[in-house]
Amino acid sequence: MVIVCFSIGIMKFNIKKKYKKARLGLLTLDHGEVNTPAFMTVGTYGSVRGLSENDLENCNAEIMLCNAYHLMSKISEICSIKSITLHDYIAWNRPILTDSGGYQVFSLSEHTEVSRKGVTFKSPLNGDTLFLSPEKSIKIQEMLGSDIMMIFDECPKYPLSKEAIEKSMELSLYWAELSKGAHSSNQSLFGIVQGGMYEDLRETSLSELIKLDFDGYALGGLSVGEPKMIRERIVSNISSKLPDDKPRYLMGVGKPTDIIYAVNEGIDMFDCVIPTRNGRNGQLFTNHGTMNIRNSKYENDLKPIDEACTCYTCKNYSRSFLKHLDKCNDSLAGRLMSIHNVYFYQDFMKKIRTAIYDGTLEQMMEKVNLIYSNSQ
Ligand SMILES: [Zn+2]
Numbered sequence: 001m002v003i004v005c006f007s008i009g010i011m012k013f014n015i016k017k018k019y020k021k022a023r024l025g026l027l028t029l030d031h032g033e034v035n036t037p038a039f040m041t042v043g044t045y046g047s048v049r050g051l052s053e054n055d056l057e058n059c060n061a062e063i064m065l066c067n068a069y070h071l072m073s074k075i076s077e078i079c080s081i082k083s084i085t086l087h088d089y090i091a092w093n094r095p096i097l098t099d100s101g102g103y104q105v106f107s108l109s110e111h112t113e114v115s116r117k118g119v120t121f122k123s124p125l126n127g128d129t130l131f132l133s134p135e136k137s138i139k140i141q142e143m144l145g146s147d148i149m150m151i152f153d154e155c156p157k158y159p160l161s162k163e164a165i166e167k168s169m170e171l172s173l174y175w176a177e178l179s180k181g182a183h184s185s186n187q188s189l190f191g192i193v194q195g196g197m198y199e200d201l202r203e204t205s206l207s208e209l210i211k212l213d214f215d216g217y218a219l220g221g222l223s224v225g226e227p228k229m230i231r232e233r234i235v236s237n238i239s240s241k242l243p244d245d246k247p248r249y250l251m252g253v254g255k256p257t258d259i260i261y262a263v264n265e266g267i268d269m270f271d272c273v274i275p276t277r278n279g280r281n282g283q284l285f286t287n288h289g290t291m292n293i294r295n296s297k298y299e300n301d302l303k304p305i306d307e308a309c310t311c312y313t314c315k316n317y318s319r320s321f322l323k324h325l326d327k328c329n330d331s332l333a334g335r336l337m338s339i340h341n342v343y344f345y346q347d348f349m350k351k352i353r354t355a356i357y358d359g360t361l362e363q364m365m366e367k368v369n370l371i372y373s374n375s376q
Helices: 053-058 075-081 086-090 102-107 134-144 162-182 199-212 228-239 256-264 274-280 312-316 319-327 331-358 361-375
Strands: 004-008 011-019 022-029 032-036 038-042 064-067 096-099 112-114 119-122 129-132 148-150 188-193 216-219 248-250 269-272 283-286 289-292
Touching: 011 331, 022 331, 032 038, 032 331, 038 274, 038 331, 053 331, 075 086, 075 134, 086 096, 096 134, 129 134, 134 148, 134 162, 162 188, 162 199, 188 199, 199 216, 199 228, 216 228, 228 248, 228 256, 256 331, 256 361, 274 283, 274 331, 283 331, 289 361, 312 331, 319 331, 331 361
Parallel strands: 038 064, 038 269, 064 096, 096 148, 148 188, 188 216, 216 248, 248 269
Antiparallel strands: 004 011, 011 022, 022 032, 112 119, 119 129, 283 289
């Protein structure tokens, strides 16, 4: 039963059911549907390292996140000249969300100069100087033809003084206006709430962004090294103030326990490099907690990673063989373990959606917290 249906440009967001603050929804985008709460697999450079688009589809991934900064130099120009979208170029026909490059202000901060106009990056790879402004970021994202674009913002470090965070939040608001003004396509555009760990600054940021009327709202500037308790306080207090009728996205989060906590507070969308980055390093998520394939106890273990998992890796390969591949530095190890983790995360989100539907989310959260507190 659809209880709410909102049409935002070509994007539609249906909230099918609510359980307390949690929302079960469906996001309809130009390139397909995304069931929410959703986890977006991160393909920063237009690919999820080691995985083909076919692998991702087999893992039931419905949407991919790519990054405008990493794609700015060449691919956006190719897409524009050849009149194709990023979907065509990377052979991924499902929805894509592009991040604006603002996060790189944070992650490459030793190599950046920030002004009101935008950010000058010095590439850590070759020293080339690149300039990215709100207008340029939107133009690149429009050239890429993503389904959802993010505004260009500054993601401040943690910890910083309130004065510094306020200055940064005001700059992000100014850039939000410029991003909105530069938006000329029918692609959806999400605003990003900043304000560090200060709730009053977050509320100011949110109320100003709402005036600009974005298609969805994200919480940015979290998962930057702050204690879990502080992050949870911000998520809990700000999530419920985000507009009820628009998708809500918590950026850069996270572990299964963080995701289910935020879903319970009303968040609809997530992204994180954890499943793939950890997978390549032998850290695997299972229904019994995390496991590290490099542990010597798996040497003669012919069981799959998780006997309850139906991914390609678990259907075909043993822990012992994966450990062997990893030890031999065979890239197949990273690929197979990433497939498992990506599949696990999608399966986890599906279970969360079922729990919202059934009204058993709190019981599931309790179980997940117990499993992961015992395994870490
Ligand atoms: Zn598996």
